[in-house]
Amino acid sequence: MKVEKTAVSPTRQEDYPEWYQQVIKAADLAENSPVRGCMVIKPWGYALWENIKNVLDGMFKETGVKNAYFPLFIPKRFLEKEAQHVEGFAKECAVVTHHRLEATEDGGLVPAGPLDEPLIVRPTSETIIGDSFSRWVASHRDLPLLINQWCNVVRWEMRTRMFMRTSEFLWQEGHTAHATAQEAMERTLQMLHIYGRFVENYLALPVIQGEKSESERFPGAVNTYCLEAMMQDRKALQAGTSHFLGQNFAKASEIKYQSAEEKEEYAWTTSWGVSTRLIGAVIMAHSDDNGLVLPPKIASAHVALLPIVKKADDRAMVMEFTQAMARELEGRKYHGQSIVVEVDDRDTGGKNWDWIKKGVPLRVEIGPRDIAQNAVFVGRRDRSPREKESVSRDVFVGSIVSVLDEIQQNLFNRALDFRQEHTVAIGSRDDFYAFFTPKDQQKPEIHGGFALSHWCGNARCETKIKDDLSVTIRCIPFDGDKEGGPCIVCGQRSDKPVLFAKAY
């Protein structure tokens, strides 16, 4: 078999984790920084985040959510207010202890001005936002309170991976307060479903929505709901979470209101968030051995125009044709946004491949011979790099929106097919262990997938599987099989299968 040379090395099959790093590099999305665990998001990567932000922000606002901004620093005593919360976040946080640097005699600088109380760089903002909510809420008329914040958070991480797990990351955190448990629960699920729609319709990633098991809950939550997507190494990636916090944080932060009956009550709160991790999900789910593949609806650019000039005499004519086409394309709308065009006028040979690696949905080569026929030479990122076709310029411009939609749909279908192919209902313990065990332990190839198997609900059985196989319960799905069966570990009765997988 002839092995095709690929633009990214190693390939997914050869070394999936390293392939991921190389795609990020080849696409110029981000780089590791000299600051431990922190990354630099480069323009091509940051544009993805801007697009994700714009769409989600609009979806939030349509439901009445308003944006605000709360302090980066959380006083230690605030974090301590909720017992499970501090337990969950104190182990990995950046602690500010001083407020200046002072010169030493040998010319160095040392921390000076010790603070009376250490400050924690926010790992999440329930406690600091709860403090504001305690002042903003007095009467049932102040509820519901629907607030969101776009910001950076820090969770000290020892083993990091760009976009997936970094000490600092960007996210949004929504925080709401309600008069009743029911309303808070409805909001928790409403936001989960918004994430679901966004991830499926914009990131082209099918997700399974469900409830977390107790051990996987957000520290301090009564219940956590999540979206799980399958990556190309068949692992699960949690693409967003929404938490029903009950009255835990309302009691910790004294968020109280006077009811219509003039009784003092604690509010019911929720929180929900997605992060730059979504970019990691897009990379891992859609990219191939030639680099990044971007879903058109959130792509940093939709089309790259590549003027090909071999003779200096042709330059002016080719550039004029290219620029006119760029302007016309930019005037068209794709799902409410202007089409984003990159014109790459460098005089280098490899520019077609540069744009393949960067994952732009459409590449358009424009040379004198194409222009003579009023045509362009088009490559689509959802097809092989070799598969290019000559298209009339006007047809290309006229049909770009539907072609982008087609690419978007193809990526979704491909990801859905892949997930279905690697999702199995497993009834026996032996089959379960075999499914999640690589054949050759020395070179653990891509294996496993999503297993729908029964679980009795006991944390002991969950832990056993985690210890033996590094497999966790990703969620108890809302949809799907409702038939009972014996727990995969202990054989006790379970109501319905849950979703097991290895996970990021």
Add this chain to the structure above:
Amino acid sequence: MKVEKTAVSPTRQEDYPEWYQQVIKAADLAENSPVRGCMVIKPWGYALWENIKNVLDGMFKETGVKNAYFPLFIPKRFLEKEAQHVEGFAKECAVVTHHRLEATEDGGLVPAGPLDEPLIVRPTSETIIGDSFSRWVASHRDLPLLINQWCNVVRWEMRTRMFMRTSEFLWQEGHTAHATAQEAMERTLQMLHIYGRFVENYLALPVIQGEKSESERFPGAVNTYCLEAMMQDRKALQAGTSHFLGQNFAKASEIKYQSAEEKEEYAWTTSWGVSTRLIGAVIMAHSDDNGLVLPPKIASAHVALLPIVKKADDRAMVMEFTQAMARELEGRKYHGQSIVVEVDDRDTGGKNWDWIKKGVPLRVEIGPRDIAQNAVFVGRRDRSPREKESVSRDVFVGSIVSVLDEIQQNLFNRALDFRQEHTVAIGSRDDFYAFFTPKDQQKPEIHGGFALSHWCGNARCETKIKDDLSVTIRCIPFDGDKEGGPCIVCGQRSDKPVLFAKAY
């Protein structure tokens, strides 16, 4: 004289600094947080920042600037790279020294996991971005590099004032690298002029653009340029700065490129920023004794619809009329954005005044009698609260864009008139001292203004005036009088007058 009761107390005349705090409170823009020196930006205030961001971001991108994101933390050694820079920022910075909290025997939590090298929470990002630039720039073909970042920064402040000076604030910082000094200087001024256009056309604030004196330069810059606006207490507020950094940071961070002649050269860099301080400027420049006054082009909402229901029977009809009008208004565009409408359907008496205090440009009262005439009762925030008029509903909807533009223009004209009234050319030292000295030292009323006076260029004279009067050179204006004259302090010859003022 009859004193009109005002919605905000104290008035500007009575106590300007306290009036400012009370406007922020009355308009529900922000609140002090329990975290030392940090503020919470509430939804009505944050919407202003979102609008400022959107417009500026578009203006930057039109000039080829791309957004990216760099780490929050700066290793101590990075800050130390540029001598003047560390000098300027080491004295007031948040220092992270530990990466977890650990339980003590008595149940408390103490910082643990000391870091090998302390991290500074970024006060500005020249050094950390310079580190990336040193990798991104290799050849003259990589230049210019035009990057911007929207983020939070921290400068430890002992005396804080919401929006004007807080330990944490939000801003954008642009960072560019160029092959030549001339190109870098052109970019420095290009961005300054963009700020100028934005502040004048969107914030309705006339500005004076110019160069800073040496003592007021950004630490590490070769030259700093700024915009200065006059507040209603006649003090100056610096509304933005743009720095020509020469090769100082390129040398400190090793940003080198190979020239077309294959010689290794240091790049020339710039940086430029505006912050949430612009919101402070808007509040201080336009608001009155009844609260906030928002320029329509960046207003959190353009119009508040206030249905007035006195009889329960009327409710449905009034609400239907109101909602239909809201939808129609929202369908109209104001400078490319949809008109933002707030419908306040609360059954409370004071809602007209609530919206006056919040500074919404247009208030529309809608009662059954108005509806019977297909009319609405309109108040404009650039006029007295008592001046309201009945307008045909259709005329109101049809003319809202031009009315908003008129309000925008009125605010600008008013601010310009005020500044001209309080800007004087002063030639004698005695007059200068008198101008900047309040008549009654015990109760320093609003006094002074902008003085255009000669300065010899010597830091000694500048310091003398600063020590005596707390007056500083705000800038050496680009425009204006070019006539020479004697220095206001020492009498030595100066080329042209400079701008003196007390400042925020």
